[in-house]
Amino acid sequence: MTILEAENLGISFGGLRAVDGVSFAVAAGEVFSIIGPNGAGKTTLFNLVTGIYRAGRNGRIRIAGEDVTSLGPHLLVRRGMARTFQNLQIFFRMTALENVMVGCHLSEKTSFLADLFGWPTVARQNRATRERALALMERLGLAQYARAEAGSLPYGVLKRLEIARALATEPKVLLLDEPAAGCNAVETEVLDRLIADIAKSGVAVVLIEHDMKLVMKISDRVLVLTHGRRLAEGAPAVVRNDAGVISAYLGDAGATEANRAHG
Amino acid sequence: MLAAVVTSRLATLLFLALVIAVVPVLAPSSFYLRVASLVWIFALAALGLTILMGYAGQVSLGHAGFLGIGAYAVAVGPARLGLDPLLSFFLGAALCGLVAYAVGKPILRLKGYYLAIATLGFGLIVALVLHSEAAVTGGPDGIQVARITLFGWRISGATTWYWVTAGALMIGAALALNIAASPSGRTLRALHDSEVAATGVGVDVAARKLAAFVVSAVYAGVAGGLLALMNGFITPETASFMHSIELVAMVIIGGTGSVLGAVVGSAFLTVLPQALTILQEYEQAVLGLLIMVFMIFLPAGIVSSLKRFVLDRAP
Ligand SMILES: Nc1ncnc2c1ncn2[C@@H]1O[C@H](COP(=O)(O)OP(=O)(O)O)[C@@H](O)[C@H]1O
Numbered sequence: 063m064t065i066l067e068a069e070n071l072g073i074s075f076g077g078l079r080a081v082d083g084v085s086f087a088v089a090a091g092e093v094f095s096i097i098g099p100n101g102a103g104k105t106t107l108f109n110l111v112t113g114i115y116r117a118g119r120n121g122r123i124r125i126a127g128e129d130v131t132s133l134g135p136h137l138l139v140r141r142g143m144a145r146t147f148q149n150l151q152i153f154f155r156m157t158a159l160e161n162v163m164v165g166c167h168l169s170e171k172t173s174f175l176a177d178l179f180g181w182p183t184v185a186r187q188n189r190a191t192r193e194r195a196l197a198l199m200e201r202l203g204l205a206q207y208a209r210a211e212a213g214s215l216p217y218g219v220l221k222r223l224e225i226a227r228a229l230a231t232e233p234k235v236l237l238l239d240e241p242a243a244g245c246n247a248v249e250t251e252v253l254d255r256l257i258a259d260i261a262k263s264g265v266a267v268v269l270i271e272h273d274m275k276l277v278m279k280i281s282d283r284v285l286v287l288t289h290g291r292r293l294a295e296g297a298p299a300v301v302r303n304d305a306g307v308i309s310a311y312l313g314d315a316g317a318t319e320a321n322r323a324h325g
Numbered sequence: 326m327l328a329a330v331v332t333s334r335l336a337t338l339l340f341l342a343l344v345i346a347v348v349p350v351l352a353p354s355s356f357y358l359r360v361a362s363l364v365w366i367f368a369l370a371a372l373g374l375t376i377l378m379g380y381a382g383q384v385s386l387g388h389a390g391f392l393g394i395g396a397y398a399v400a401v402g403p404a405r406l407g408l409d410p411l412l413s414f415f416l417g418a419a420l421c422g423l424v425a426y427a428v429g430k431p432i433l434r435l436k437g438y439y440l441a442i443a444t445l446g447f448g449l450i451v452a453l454v455l456h457s458e459a460a461v462t463g464g465p466d467g468i469q470v471a472r473i474t475l476f477g478w479r480i481s482g483a484t485t486w487y488w489v490t491a492g493a494l495m496i497g498a499a500l501a502l503n504i505a506a507s508p509s510g511r512t513l514r515a516l517h518d519s520e521v522a523a524t525g526v527g528v529d530v531a532a533r534k535l536a537a538f539v540v541s542a543v544y545a546g547v548a549g550g551l552l553a554l555m556n557g558f559i560t561p562e563t564a565s566f567m568h569s570i571e572l573v574a575m576v577i578i579g580g581t582g583s584v585l586g587a588v589v590g591s592a593f594l595t596v597l598p599q600a601l602t603i604l605q606e607y608e609q610a611v612l613g614l615l616i617m618v619f620m621i622f623l624p625a626g627i628v629s630s631l632k633r634f635v636l637d638r639a640p
């Protein structure tokens with residue numbers, strides 16, 4: 063079943079057409095990767111999809127068939143869209159556990175007034191949220207960091223903490239912006255299994271990643287962007303051998319080389 | 326163990342209750358009780374700002390305006406409208422919430438320092454109105470506040486007001502601590518750290534900031550009402566810009582985000598000026614110097630710095 067449909071998204075910054083008429087669709091349980099050189103417009107595309115930027119006049123975004131083009135970012139989360147950020151966006155002065163608990167807040171039922179007056183439901187809600195968050199951290203191998211202040215944790219852990227926090231919103235579609243950047247080989251390995259695991263649970267995963275080994279291994283389909291436009295799309299093996307893709311990555315000389323190699 | 330005590334809600338409330346209980350025993354005269362009552366009242370206003378600044382990370386430079394609204398409500402309500410003083414007190418607090426909603430609603434959608442600027446303007450307008458609408462407010466000379474009676478019992482005298490203001494502070498502290506440990510409090514602290522990430526997990530950032538602003542305004546309104554009822558007289562000075570800055574300074578000196586910090590900050594800026602009057606013309610200079618010294622050596626504020634000191638050494 064198609065979960066996320068993005069149609070004809072585009073945006074300009076000044077004279078620069080950062081994303082230009084890009085469309086794609088992702089199904090439940092699928093890992094859909096977006097690759098391309100730095101500055102290709104990948105993060106900007108995420109910002110369009112998640113409502114941070116307005117998709118142009120002809121742009122359309124649907125979640126599970128429902129048109130959500132006009133919704134702001136926090137409302138899209140309610141519809142089942144969650145994301146992580148290329149530049150860490152962590153609640154640094156809260157504990158790792160509290161970070162994930164904030165991710166659970168859409169399922170929390172107490173009102174601001176109940177919270178203010180310390181209604182008995184609040185303590186119950188806190189317990190339920192804490193348990194749910196802990197279970198998620200356990201699943202992502204983060205349980206040992208639960209009580210630590212997030213600001214004191216290493217980069218690789220925070221990258222996974224962002225994923226845990228995003229999963230806490232119980233998304234239908236999860237957008238990951240370079241989750242393996244800055245991670246060592248072991249952490250990347252863990253991430254690899256984690257992403258596959260998330261997809262297997264029925265979530266549509268959209269992945270921006272520079273680690274080609276990771277991308278080629280776990281993606282069902284790959285979209286290649288350059289200069290804001292779609293260059294190629296297809297199964298990893300197809301995209302890997304696409305002459306246009308190779309030249310975009312390696313330059314024209316590289317393409318000639320590759321052609322000769324494929325002979 | 327020590328760490329658990331330092332960060333516990335109950336410990337904070339017990340400590341505050343202990344201080345409140347001990348002050349009357351040590352106070353040599355009713356003058357000291359009056360000063361202590363002022364400390365509790367301004368601590369209450371500072372607590373509201375703690376929720377806004379310390380939890381949600383938003384600055385208001387016009388909170389004395391809400392202090393003024395709360396104060397003039399208990400003066401003007403009975404004198405001009407014939408309302409019951411107690412009813413006027415609650416209406417004043419409610420009015421503060423409504424005004425904060427109206428001021429904050431359009432402003433808090435915008436990112437950045439707009440709230441600081443908007444509240445600055447708001448505070449100046451309140452002070453101006455209190456000054457110039459003399460027919461209602463009594464103008465620059467101020468206005469008499471009717472004494473309040475509860476079930477036929479006249480609330481007056483330093484001791485009585487000491488316990489009334491202390492009780493109000495305890496309630497305010499308990500509510501502020503409730504919020505901190507609740508789902509709403511988590512979202513406030515979250516958006517303080519990263520609005521992008523808070524939005525990214527579905528927090529309605531604008532609505533949350535607005536709720537914090539409204540609550541903080543009601544705190545200031547209650548404090549203003551108590552101030553007017555206790556003093557029996559009120560002037561537009563209550564709503565002055567300097568007073569707004571003083572409230573912000575209390576929060577920062579005590580330790581932004583700390584409930585005890587708001588009380589310590591209030592004590593600092595209420596007691597010290599009284600103590601420094603013996604220095605006569607040097608009073609302001611020495612007060613300014615002391616603030617600078619404290620901020621240099623305890624940059625996170627008095628209570629927050631001490632807490633950090635204890636936690637860093639706790640096993
Ligand atoms: N807010 C912005 N204002 C101006 N230019 C931007 C903005 N965001 C991105 N860009 C530009 O758009 C292009 C695409 O950026 P980005 O989406 O971050 O690339 P990628 O994630 O593929 O590396 C870059 O040239 C970048 O400089």
Ligand SMILES: [Mg+2]
Nearest residue numbers: 104105106148
């Ligand atoms: Mg990017």
